[in-house]
Amino acid sequence: MRAQKPTPGDTNGGAEPPEAPEGTRAVLDGSEINRALTRIAHEVLERTKGGHRVTLLGIPSRGVPLAARLAERIERVENLAVPHGSLDITMYRDDLRTAPPRALGRTEIPAGGLDDRVVVLIDDVLFSGRTVRAALDALNDLGRPRAVQLAVLVDRGHRELPIRADYVGKNLPTSLRESVTVRLAETDGHDSVLLGPARPQRRTGAEGEES
Amino acid sequence: MRHLLSTGDLTRDEAVLILDTAAELAQVGDRSVKKLPTLRGRTVVNLFYEDSTRTRTSFEIAAKRLSADVVNFSAKGSSVSKGESLKDTALTLQAMGADGVVIRHGASGAAHRLAGWVDGSVLNAGDGTHEHPTQALLDAYTVRTRLGRLEGLRVAIVGDILHSRVARSNVLLLTTLGAHVTLVAPPTLLPVSVHTWPCEVSYDLDAVLPKTDVVMMLRVQAERMHASFFPSVREYSRGYGMDGARLDRMPRDAIVMHPGPMVRGMEISAEVADSPRCTVVEQVANGVSLRMAVLYLLLGGS
Amino acid sequence: MPDTHGPHLIRGARPLGGDPVDILLADGLIAEIGTGLTAPEGAEAVDGEGLVALPGLVDLHTHLREPGREDAETVETGSRSAAMGGYTAVHAMANTDPVADTAGVVEQVWRLGREAGYCDVRPVGAVTVGLAGRRLSEIGAMAKSAAAVRVFSDDGICVSDALLMRRALEYVKAFDGVVAQHAQEPRLTEGAQMNEGRVSDRLGLPGWPAVAEEAIIARDCLLAQHVGSRLHVCHVSTSGSVDIIRWAKARGCDVTAEVTPHHLLLTEELVENYDPIYKVNPPLRTDEDVRALREGLADGTIDVVATDHAPHPVEAKETEWSTAAMGMVGLETALAVVQRTMVDTGLLTWADVADRMSAAPARIGRVADHGRGLAVGEPANVVLYDPAAPYEADGAAMVTKSSNTPFRGMTLPGRVRATFLRGAPTVLAGEIK
Numbered sequence: 001m002r003a004q005k006p007t008p009g010d011t012n013g014g015a016e017p018p019e020a021p022e023g024t025r026a027v028l029d030g031s032e033i034n035r036a037l038t039r040i041a042h043e044v045l046e047r048t049k050g051g052h053r054v055t056l057l058g059i060p061s062r063g064v065p066l067a068a069r070l071a072e073r074i075e076r077v078e079n080l081a082v083p084h085g086s087l088d089i090t091m092y093r094d095d096l097r098t099a100p101p102r103a104l105g106r107t108e109i110p111a112g113g114l115d116d117r118v119v120v121l122i123d124d125v126l127f128s129g130r131t132v133r134a135a136l137d138a139l140n141d142l143g144r145p146r147a148v149q150l151a152v153l154v155d156r157g158h159r160e161l162p163i164r165a166d167y168v169g170k171n172l173p174t175s176l177r178e179s180v181t182v183r184l185a186e187t188d189g190h191d192s193v194l195l196g197p198a199r200p201q202r203r204t205g206a207e208g209e210e211s
Numbered sequence: 212m213r214h215l216l217s218t219g220d221l222t223r224d225e226a227v228l229i230l231d232t233a234a235e236l237a238q239v240g241d242r243s244v245k246k247l248p249t250l251r252g253r254t255v256v257n258l259f260y261e262d263s264t265r266t267r268t269s270f271e272i273a274a275k276r277l278s279a280d281v282v283n284f285s286a287k288g289s290s291v292s293k294g295e296s297l298k299d300t301a302l303t304l305q306a307m308g309a310d311g312v313v314i315r316h317g318a319s320g321a322a323h324r325l326a327g328w329v330d331g332s333v334l335n336a337g338d339g340t341h342e343h344p345t346q347a348l349l350d351a352y353t354v355r356t357r358l359g360r361l362e363g364l365r366v367a368i369v370g371d372i373l374h375s376r377v378a379r380s381n382v383l384l385l386t387t388l389g390a391h392v393t394l395v396a397p398p399t400l401l402p403v404s405v406h407t408w409p410c411e412v413s414y415d416l417d418a419v420l421p422k423t424d425v426v427m428m429l430r431v432q433a434e435r436m437h438a439s440f441f442p443s444v445r446e447y448s449r450g451y452g453m454d455g456a457r458l459d460r461m462p463r464d465a466i467v468m469h470p471g472p473m474v475r476g477m478e479i480s481a482e483v484a485d486s487p488r489c490t491v492v493e494q495v496a497n498g499v500s501l502r503m504a505v506l507y508l509l510l511g512g513s
Numbered sequence: 514m515p516d517t518h519g520p521h522l523i524r525g526a527r528p529l530g531g532d533p534v535d536i537l538l539a540d541g542l543i544a545e546i547g548t549g550l551t552a553p554e555g556a557e558a559v560d561g562e563g564l565v566a567l568p569g570l571v572d573l574h575t576h577l578r579e580p581g582r583e584d585a586e587t588v589e590t591g592s593r594s595a596a597m598g599g600y601t602a603v604h605a606m607a608n609t610d611p612v613a614d615t616a617g618v619v620e621q622v623w624r625l626g627r628e629a630g631y632c633d634v635r636p637v638g639a640v641t642v643g644l645a646g647r648r649l650s651e652i653g654a655m656a657k658s659a660a661a662v663r664v665f666s667d668d669g670i671c672v673s674d675a676l677l678m679r680r681a682l683e684y685v686k687a688f689d690g691v692v693a694q695h696a697q698e699p700r701l702t703e704g705a706q707m708n709e710g711r712v713s714d715r716l717g718l719p720g721w722p723a724v725a726e727e728a729i730i731a732r733d734c735l736l737a738q739h740v741g742s743r744l745h746v747c748h749v750s751t752s753g754s755v756d757i758i759r760w761a762k763a764r765g766c767d768v769t770a771e772v773t774p775h776h777l778l779l780t781e782e783l784v785e786n787y788d789p790i791y792k793v794n795p796p797l798r799t800d801e802d803v804r805a806l807r808e809g810l811a812d813g814t815i816d817v818v819a820t821d822h823a824p825h826p827v828e829a830k831e832t833e834w835s836t837a838a839m840g841m842v843g844l845e846t847a848l849a850v851v852q853r854t855m856v857d858t859g860l861l862t863w864a865d866v867a868d869r870m871s872a873a874p875a876r877i878g879r880v881a882d883h884g885r886g887l888a889v890g891e892p893a894n895v896v897l898y899d900p901a902a903p904y905e906a907d908g909a910a911m912v913t914k915s916s917n918t919p920f921r922g923m924t925l926p927g928r929v930r931a932t933f934l935r936g937a938p939t940v941l942a943g944e945i946k
Contacts, residue, residue, distance in 0.1 A: 088235070091249040091277075091507070101512035103228060104235040141244040219715075298831050318833035319706075319717040320787030339835065341717030379717060402714035403722075 024181070024196030028170060033153065033191045036169030037066070040151050041073035043167050048118050053146060055117040056084035059135055060105025062124040065186035066153060070122060083110030087121070087142075092134035107138075114143030120166075124182040126152040129163035154193055156180050214326045214333040215505055218344045218384035226387055230352050232504035233497070239276055240499065250279035253310040253510050257283045258300065258325075259336070260316040265471065265495065266336055266346075270313045273502035279510070282309075297321065301328035311510050314338070332509040340374045346470050347380035349501040351388060353494050354425050357466055362389035367419050369395040369451055370429030370478055371440075373402055377470045378429060382410050395419050397450065399440045400431075416451055420460040427468045428453050428478045444477060454480040458488065466490050518937050519555045520544070526561025526897055528887045530863030536566060538893040541935040546889055559941070561897055564930055567867045569601025569632075569894030571874040571883045572844065573664070573693070573771055574747060574819035577603070577634070579625065580618070581610025586824040586914045588625035588634060591844070594822070594913035596631040596939035598844040599896035599929040602875065602883045603632055603822075607639040608669040614639035614650035616658035623660035631939045635880060638662040640681045640692060644670050649681060656688035663879040666693035668747055669794075671729060673699050678733060682742035689879060691743040691769075694733050696754070697795065701725035706835055708781045708796040716784065718834065721796045723751040730754050734761035734768050745877055746770040748821050750795040752805030759814040769877050771819035772806050774843055774850035775919055779803075783919070789830045789837030791919050793823070810869060811860040817874045820847050824915030841919045845911050849925035852900055857926060882935075893936035900927040912945050 020026045028036070045051045051074055058067030064086045071084040088105035096102075121135050132150055139148060151167035156174040174180060174195065181194040212225060221229075239245055255274040259267050267283065274281045284304070297316070304312055311332045314322050319339030326333040337343040355361050366385055372378045372394050385392050392410035394401065405412050413419050420426065431451075433444060441447045453467055467479070467489045475481050483489055520539035527533050528546070535550040536543060552558060577591035586594075588605070595603045605622050607613035613622060619636035626634020638655035642648055644667045655662040665685055672678045672694060681692050702725045707713050709720020730746055734757065737744035749755060749770045758770050775793060780800055783791040791797060809815040823840025830837055843850075851870065855861040861869065867886070875884025885891045903924050908916025932940040939946055 091247040091511075096249065096511050097513050099513055101508045104232050106235065107238060137248065141246065142242060297833055316833065318835040320835075321833040323787045324833050339717055340719075376717060379715070403709060403720065404711040404714045407711050408714075 018190070020192070020194050021196070024194040026192050027172060027195045028154070028193035030191035033169070033193065036153065037069050038073055040167045040169060041070050041077060044070070044120060044151070045074060045078055047149070047166065051078060051080055051082060053116070053118045054082050055110055055114060055119050055145075056082055057087040057119055057121055058084070059121060059123045059131060060086055060088050061187060062182050062184055063122045064106075065184050066124060067122045070151070083112060085110045087135055087138055089131060089134040089138050092137045094130060094134065109142060114139065114145050116144070116146045118147045118149065119145040120149045120151055122151045124153050124184075125180050126150070126155045126165050126168075127158055127180075129159045129161035132163050133161050153182060154180055212508055214322075214335075215344050215509060216322050216326060216333065216335045217342050218347050218380045218387070221384065221387060223387050223389075226348070226351070226384060229348055229501070229504050229508060230355060232508060233348075233352050233501040234356075236503045236507070237497070237500040239503070240496070246276055246278060248278050249507055249511055250274065250277040253279045254308060255279045255281050255311045255313065255506065255510070256304050256309040257281065258304070258312050258314045259283070259285050260314070260321070261337070263315055263337065266315060269495070269498040270334075270336060270502050273499050273506055276499070276503055277506055279311075279506070297324065298328055301325050305329045305331070311506065334505060334509065337376055339376065341376050342380045343376040344380050344384075345498070345502055345505060346377050347384040348505070349494055349498045350381060350427065350468060350470070351384055352501050353468065353490050353497050354466070356497065357490060357493075358424060358464070361385065364390045364424045365393070365422055366390050366425040366427065367393045367395050367416075367423045368427045368429065369416060369453070371400045371431045371435060372396045372405070372429070373400045374435075375429050381427065382408055386410065393419055393423070395451065397441055397447070400435070416457065417460065420457055421462070423461055424465050425468060426453065426461065426465065427470075428473075430470070430472065430474055431478050433474075433477065448477060452478050452480065453483045455482040458483050458486065468494060471495065519557065520553055521559050521933065521936065521938065522550060522552045522556045523559045523561040523566065523895070523897065526564045526566040528566045529867055530565050533562070536561070536887070536895070538895065538933055538936045541893055543887060543889055543891050543893050543895070546887070559897070559931060563901065564897040564899050565863050566887060567599070567863065567896050567898060568871040568884055568886055569896055569932065569934065570599045570848065570870045571878065571880055572600050572603040572820050572822070572847075573745070573817055573874040573878055574668070574773075574821045575603040575605055575844065576608070576821070576823045576840070577605040577622070578824060579609065580621065584826050588622060589629040589631070590912070590914040591822070591824070592626055592629045592631040592634055593945050594842070594844045594911065596932045596934070597912045597929060597945050598820075598846070599848050599898060599932050600844060601632050601894040601896075601932065601934045602635060602880050603844075604635045604637050604664055604878055606668045607637045607666060608644055612639050612643050613637065614642050614644070616651065616654040616660075619655050619660040619662050620658050630934075632934055633880070633883065635664070635878060636660045636662055637664045637666050637668070637693065640665045640667045640672050641677065646670065646672060646674055646677065649677070649684060652681075652684055652690065653688065656690060663688065663690050664693050664745070664877070665690055666695065666747065668693065668695045671695050671697040671699060673729070675732060675736070679736050679740060682737050682744065683740045686742050691745045691877060693745040693747050694729065695747050696726045696729035696733065698725040698728050701728075705796075707784050707792070708798045710781070710799065712781045712784060716787070718784070721794075723753050723798070723802075726751055726795060727753040727757055731757050734758070734766045737768060738764070738766040742767070744768045748773050748776065748795055748819065749806065749809070749815055750776045750798050750802060752802045755805045755809035755814055759809070762814065769816040769873070770814070771817045771874075772810055772815045773821045774818060774847045774854075775841055776806055777803065777810070777818070777854040778850050779919055784834075787834045789832065789834050790841075790917055790921070792830075792834060792837050792839050793821075793841050793919070794839040807854060807858070807860055810855060811865075816869065817877065818847065818851055818869050819874065820844050822913075824913055825917050826915060830917050840917070842908065842911065842913050842915055842917055845913065846906055846918060846920050846925060848896075848898055848929060849927050850920065852926050856900070893933050895933045896929055897931040898927055899930050902926075902928045904928060
């Protein structure tokens, strides 16, 4: 199914990327994102010894298209259909009470469930680690994977929990006064990673969220 | 959203957010661990002045699936039917640190009053003949799940509109969500100002059914007969009861809803109640997800 | 109880809103009226500048609650509240516990009023025993008692039995009495909570339809005319009622009618937050009704403004709507509400106000020494009212024992500065004596 319908990622991030907004600069462009994902796909196959038990779960919102792209790449490389879905962590967040209630993202667990699978969680940016902590809690209620691994497009540092990524697209040293925004063709029309000044408040959903 | 007192207070966006949230939370019922940690450490009080095991249980399951601590405060009986007690009870719950109070009360407006006396969120689980917002929301959710949309659908609400809190909440909510509502009842069971409501009115069920996608049957209490709202149960059923022949007059994919408990033989025949086109059991199941959504949206944030 | 007193010389007040004059009150009478009066020995001067002088107000419809509900009001607290509102006479309704349906009870209330001394308390006698609507109470005994009852009413409950109403209308003729009817068809208002219409339908509260009032008024007017008796209609609240009374008067029926201040100002939309402070019987109606009531009062179809002062303890109102008590306090705000709704709107002059709030109610209630006008030799029942003293109404600040005012938080245009009962100040400088 994927073969007939090329994802925007295959065409170098869809439309020609617009200029980075005022005050921000692009740290990754479409083709760099593309190459990073391809590399991660290879690493997943290598680390999981062929990827036969792998299930990819993207964390909404931008982890979900990343999971789909990884699945597509693994299928292309190994001719192996990898189950992939999404895992919303909103109800497991530790900061729910600091903001008005958030709209929920989708959780779609691929048929066959998670028991005894090697689950690779995929998110766009790894920051404090709290999103991943919430995702691990959520997984706990959904089944008992054989192992859980983490893939992120950007690791910007500043961890607040003992969490690290197994697969990293790009390590990006940042200051806390900066923000990292991931844009993807599926959600934003084109691919890019932008570095800019910190936003006054943490955002939810609409734009690539750092957590 | 601080309280849920009336569906009339909901904007279209808020109503859609509740339905969308319920759709996500519906999955929790299918998991091995039917629980989310979201409301851990929050206390939800079920304050029920009227017997309603099904509604209370639905709220209780919903709150527990979100890990809230649930206290059932059954207040039925003559000693608390006096007004002083509602305020005193409110102050007691307040002192105990209730984050949310789900109230079912025989007096219209009781939930409004309670909201003025407590700091926590108040959820109206049915107040007199005023409103029953979560019932209307779960009805809307059920319609959307079955038929895929609400916008432009033709919904007939049939029965004792005058005394029905379900009808009031549904008229307001369905209109907000873009459905066309027709109320069908004998004139005695319609409010005098019904012509000012945002819906159509008909006395003739058979004329309405062929142009109806959803028919919501309301429970009709036989006692109404003694107050001369209609001459006899038989005459009521003939005019406004849902039976197999009437089901056949409706479009093929039209559905029949009922908030329960049904009075078979009065407003609905057994044949219709047991038909796959009748959503009554689905409505009960959807009630839990919908109430989880409301509890999350009221109590889950700051 | 107000102290013994000497003469009072009111300087520069405006009788019925006219030109400023001095008014000398001495020996319980209006002794002199004129400009530049000299104060007699020992006279206390009262600054009347800017104040409207009116004859002491007479309320045809007051609930003093004693005996039985002294937690809500007593004859003393209620008559103090009346004085504060400019009243020198009030009619105490019969729905006490025990009911004022015997000479003993009415004499007790009358005596309590005399002892308090703030205004003349005229007991109303019940039409039927225990307000039960089954048989006539001893109307003659009450009429001939020391209380000299002239107004009979089952207020709170309608004398709905047409035959019993006919008999009551006939029977009171022997004592120059009047039956004051609480017009409410009981079957049409079973469980009624508010005006029936758009708002009640939305709020899911059982409705109190206008027709339930109008049907009884029409019936009673026809009955009164048929038997040649006097009928008084309590708290008219609908536009249809005004039409019916206008029609009945035109065909010669001896009917009088009252309207409450709250029905002249407030409408049913206030119920929308379910706060029972707005719960009253008859209920608040619509804008259209308010307009018709004002017009009816202006053209004389409605004869008087009566407060239906109905005190209730806090707990009777801090409750869900359907269990809350019906009624509002009104003595202390009546004149200001009438100013706002009738005088400031140009519908009534101050002379008209004196008629609707003093002369007419005194005439209907056969209260001899009240409502007599401001003239030399008349009893010194006088109120001084400042029509330019806006303030925010607050039940807690009132003299009445209760605080259930629907005007709380509203700005009212003026206040009573002084009230004199037979020359004795019951209120002076805006303070109760």
